[in-house]
Amino acid sequence: MHAIILSIGDELVLGQTIDTNSAYLSAQLAQRGITTLYHQTVGDDMPSTRDALLQAAGRAPLILITGGLGPTEDDLTRQAMGEAMGVPLVLDEQSLRDIQDYFAKRGRPMADRNRIQAMHPQNSHMIPNTCGTAPGIVAELAGSRIYAMPGVPREMIAMFQHNVVPDLQAMLAARPADAASTHTTEIYTFGWGESTVAEHLADLMPRDCNPTVGTTVSGGIVAIRVRSQFANPVEAQRQLDAAVADIDQRLGPIVFGRDDDTLQDALIALLRQRGQTLATAESCTGGLLGAMLTEVPGSSSVYQGGWITYANETKMRELGIEAALLEQHGAVSPQVVGTMAQNALAQSTADYALTITGIAGPEGGDPAGGKPVGTVYIALADRADVHIMRLQFPSDPPSRTTRQLIRNRSARSAMQMLRLHLLAAPLEHIHWGKLHQHI
Amino acid sequence: MHAIILSIGDELVLGQTIDTNSAYLSAQLAQRGITTLYHQTVGDDMPSTRDALLQAAGRAPLILITGGLGPTEDDLTRQAMGEAMGVPLVLDEQSLRDIQDYFAKRGRPMADRNRIQAMHPQNSHMIPNTCGTAPGIVAELAGSRIYAMPGVPREMIAMFQHNVVPDLQAMLAARPADAASTHTTEIYTFGWGESTVAEHLADLMPRDCNPTVGTTVSGGIVAIRVRSQFANPVEAQRQLDAAVADIDQRLGPIVFGRDDDTLQDALIALLRQRGQTLATAESCTGGLLGAMLTEVPGSSSVYQGGWITYANETKMRELGIEAALLEQHGAVSPQVVGTMAQNALAQSTADYALTITGIAGPEGGDPAGGKPVGTVYIALADRADVHIMRLQFPSDPPSRTTRQLIRNRSARSAMQMLRLHLLAAPLEHIHWGKLHQHI
Numbered sequence: 029m030h031a032i033i034l035s036i037g038d039e040l041v042l043g044q045t046i047d048t049n050s051a052y053l054s055a056q057l058a059q060r061g062i063t064t065l066y067h068q069t070v071g072d073d074m075p076s077t078r079d080a081l082l083q084a085a086g087r088a089p090l091i092l093i094t095g096g097l098g099p100t101e102d103d104l105t106r107q108a109m110g111e112a113m114g115v116p117l118v119l120d121e122q123s124l125r126d127i128q129d130y131f132a133k134r135g136r137p138m139a140d141r142n143r144i145q146a147m148h149p150q151n152s153h154m155i156p157n158t159c160g161t162a163p164g165i166v167a168e169l170a171g172s173r174i175y176a177m178p179g180v181p182r183e184m185i186a187m188f189q190h191n192v193v194p195d196l197q198a199m200l201a202a203r204p205a206d207a208a209s210t211h212t213t214e215i216y217t218f219g220w221g222e223s224t225v226a227e228h229l230a231d232l233m234p235r236d237c238n239p240t241v242g243t244t245v246s247g248g249i250v251a252i253r254v255r256s257q258f259a260n261p262v263e264a265q266r267q268l269d270a271a272v273a274d275i276d277q278r279l280g281p282i283v284f285g286r287d288d289d290t291l292q293d294a295l296i297a298l299l300r301q302r303g304q305t306l307a308t309a310e311s312c313t314g315g316l317l318g319a320m321l322t323e324v325p326g327s328s329s330v331y332q333g334g335w336i337t338y339a340n341e342t343k344m345r346e347l348g349i350e351a352a353l354l355e356q357h358g359a360v361s362p363q364v365v366g367t368m369a370q371n372a373l374a375q376s377t378a379d380y381a382l383t384i385t386g387i388a389g390p391e392g393g394d395p396a397g398g399k400p401v402g403t404v405y406i407a408l409a410d411r412a413d414v415h416i417m418r419l420q421f422p423s424d425p426p427s428r429t430t431r432q433l434i435r436n437r438s439a440r441s442a443m444q445m446l447r448l449h450l451l452a453a454p455l456e457h458i459h460w461g462k463l464h465q466h467i
Numbered sequence: 468m469h470a471i472i473l474s475i476g477d478e479l480v481l482g483q484t485i486d487t488n489s490a491y492l493s494a495q496l497a498q499r500g501i502t503t504l505y506h507q508t509v510g511d512d513m514p515s516t517r518d519a520l521l522q523a524a525g526r527a528p529l530i531l532i533t534g535g536l537g538p539t540e541d542d543l544t545r546q547a548m549g550e551a552m553g554v555p556l557v558l559d560e561q562s563l564r565d566i567q568d569y570f571a572k573r574g575r576p577m578a579d580r581n582r583i584q585a586m587h588p589q590n591s592h593m594i595p596n597t598c599g600t601a602p603g604i605v606a607e608l609a610g611s612r613i614y615a616m617p618g619v620p621r622e623m624i625a626m627f628q629h630n631v632v633p634d635l636q637a638m639l640a641a642r643p644a645d646a647a648s649t650h651t652t653e654i655y656t657f658g659w660g661e662s663t664v665a666e667h668l669a670d671l672m673p674r675d676c677n678p679t680v681g682t683t684v685s686g687g688i689v690a691i692r693v694r695s696q697f698a699n700p701v702e703a704q705r706q707l708d709a710a711v712a713d714i715d716q717r718l719g720p721i722v723f724g725r726d727d728d729t730l731q732d733a734l735i736a737l738l739r740q741r742g743q744t745l746a747t748a749e750s751c752t753g754g755l756l757g758a759m760l761t762e763v764p765g766s767s768s769v770y771q772g773g774w775i776t777y778a779n780e781t782k783m784r785e786l787g788i789e790a791a792l793l794e795q796h797g798a799v800s801p802q803v804v805g806t807m808a809q810n811a812l813a814q815s816t817a818d819y820a821l822t823i824t825g826i827a828g829p830e831g832g833d834p835a836g837g838k839p840v841g842t843v844y845i846a847l848a849d850r851a852d853v854h855i856m857r858l859q860f861p862s863d864p865p866s867r868t869t870r871q872l873i874r875n876r877s878a879r880s881a882m883q884m885l886r887l888h889l890l891a892a893p894l895e896h897i898h899w900g901k902l903h904q905h906i
Binding site for chain 1: 476477478479480481482483484485486487489490491492493494495496497502503504505506507508509510511515519539540541598619620621624625651653665672673674681683684685690692694746747749750751752753754755756757758760761762764765766767770771772773774775776777778780781784785814815816827828829830861863864867868869870871872874
């Protein structure tokens with residue numbers, strides 16, 4: 029089955045907001061074997077919205093729209109749907125009561141302009157909104173089923189999951205028996221560049237293979253997309269599983285997860301299995317490693333916390349780094365990062381300490397001294413040993429984006445370093461790093 | 468002038484990657500008064516790409532394409548351009564030498580398949596890539612100037628800035644004198660909900676106003692878009708400036724910046740002006756506040772660092788929080804967050820300490836005890852006083868997304884709390900917070 033996704037909003041075509049809704053919906057559809065033909069984004073403008081809808085209608089059995097359902101004059105999706113369908117808007121009494129209730133519960137009067145949110149094109153139906161005021165609309169046009177949902181991601185996701193997904197399941201179940209089943213998954217790796225991953229999978233990647241295999245890279249994470257399409261759903265799943273097993277085997281321990289997994293999920297799960305704990309001390313990442321680890325609900329059972337030793341003064345005072353060491357080697361050095369890890373471990377009761385120092389830029393590089401922007405040291409200490417890795421990240425162009433790239437990949441490299449260590453895999457799997465054997 | 472933006476990639480229509488390129492380009496165009504008619508995203512598929520291009524050609528004088536210029540069989544943008552233009556691909560010798568040089572410099576042989584990256588449609592030109600292997604392409608079709616750029620954001624941005632922007636400036640300068648000038652800006656606020664902001668600007672927001680004023684919200688930040696369109700560019704700028712001054716005056720200290728500014732930029736700049744410093748201690752945000760502050764290059768002059776006291780053990784050991792206090796009031800309490808702030812300040816040499824504890828969920832809420840998921844306490848200590856605020860964020864639906872929302876807004880609320888304090892503005896401007904007068 030095919031789908032088209034439309035997103036509506038001036039903030040999107042002005043580039044002030046990144047459209048995350050279309051990606052979310054595409055991923056949800058792909059999981060269910062529904063292929064997105066295209067995304068289109070238009071501004072808060074009636075003719076543009078109407079034309080985008082007319083162009084999509086009939087081209088796919090499913091059209092998902094986000095945005096333009098609010099109460100303001102900017103919100104024109106329902107009017108555009110009415111125009112495309114050639115019908116007037118009518119009032120839905122139940123929706124009006126729901127919106128009045130929403131305001132009453134919050135002790136606020138309903139503004140007159142919210143009344144428009146209870147209007148919908150004749151011959152369409154409203155979808156209740158469980159966490160906001162804008163109800164959705166479901167309509168039919170030129171053989172396409174159209175769902176219009178709010179643009180606020182939280183409200184859209186709730187409506188999609190509660191109201192649209194059950195309809196999709198019914199639509200998929202009603203398809204002819206010989207329709208092709210598409211099963212997809214994504215395998216995540218961290219440590220190798222995209223071209224190295226692609227070299228290991230070269231014979232699986234021609235476009236006429238089934239399952240098809242492709243790679244993409246984002247934030248240093250190389251994702252391998254696998255898509256298996258067969259008439260028989262059991263066969264589609266079997267072929268998908270076989271391809272995944274093959275890829276896992278070729279890439280080894282750099283694979284950390286699939287689909288919704290993150291690197292922090294994989295690391296936290298591994299530590300939890302072993303009943304072990306972790307402390308951190310961060311300089312150039314300034315808390316980003318801690319922030320990533322604590323994205324995982326329940327991470328408190330393995331992550332104790334630690335230090336953000338951004339200033340040298342804080343390194344000295346809180347982690348006992350001696351001024352002489354900082355002066356002799358600089359804060360960005362194997363000596364300092366290793367001592368930070370040893371002292372962090374000694375001060376805590378954790379099984380492991382991970383520490384990071386580096387030059388995230390744009391300023392502060394010392395190319396002559398062998399430490400350009402993008403030079404980062406990570407240390408991993410356990411009660412027996414300290415492993416130190418020097419990493420070199422691209423520093424071009426010197427910008428805030430590059431600064432973020434260096435910080436992000438540093439935090440992820442630290443997590444993968446500990447993960448590889450726990451798996452007894454060589455730390456050299458992190459290709460942009462180089463191990464120091466001794467401090 | 469109008470533009471259309473196309474993005475190409477299976478990873479985009481499969482929802483595995485969020486399209487940040489289109490938003491980046493739209494914002495860059497909007498800054499220069501160029502209006503984006505629409506974004507369209509299609510998969511790595513020759514007919515879809517060709518059709519999207521044919522549909523766009525002639526509808527706007529400028530078409531920007533990202534993606535599909537890599538060396539793999541997935542990358543079909545140049546072939547689709549050739550098909551749309553009805554011309555064959557030809558080899559560009561200079562580009563071939565550039566690509567060979569790129570690999571030679573890295574001591575790697577150029578794979579045969581990279582040769583395709585030196586091909587372009589007849590009658591088009593190549594754009595050199597300064598930070599990757601994929602050159603861009605500039606072509607003309609049906610009166611539209613088409614720029615095809617790589618999909619990797621870093622490479623795309625470098626090429627856009629170095630090669631496309633100068634062309635755009637020339638195109639804009641060549642327009643007839645009576646063409647309308649559009650000047651836009653965005654004003655950022657944090658502390659009030661979108662509807663409250665909109666109420667304060669209601670008379671500026673009808674769609675037929677010029678300048679037009681609209682609002683959007685993301686991560687708790689309500690942005691006010693202002694767009695001024697007049698034949699005379701001086702008048703367009705004057706009217707924009709007047710609208711901005713009016714809005715700034717109506718909204719007061721919740722306005723923290725414009726366009727590329729972040730809340731952390733505003734806070735760091737204010738501290739730097741005053742020559743003051745900050746330390747942090749974070750529980751539920753786990754380092755996120757530190758990570759946000761250190762996004763700002765040069766933040767080390769005002770941000771000393773601090774503690775990630777995620778486990779209670781760490782709160783006790785590193786910040787001297789007594790077990791009895793934790794037992795009596797719980798870690799999420801005004802007493803604990805206030806003591807954290809006092810002790811963090813006492814242990815550091817900073818002028819201010821900001822501390823956060825809370826329940827980010829999905830588990831761990833205690834609605835019966837008055838502490839549902841979404842309950843967060845923030846304390847701000849200086850050498851004279853401790854201010855404590857209780858914040859209540861939405862906890863529905865219980866999910867990882869809601870967890871991230873709570874953590875993000877907590878970190879931002881802490882920054883806005885200190886910023887308001889520095890401006891001697893009432894902390895009650897943070898509408899989801901309630902001040903505790905005493906511990």
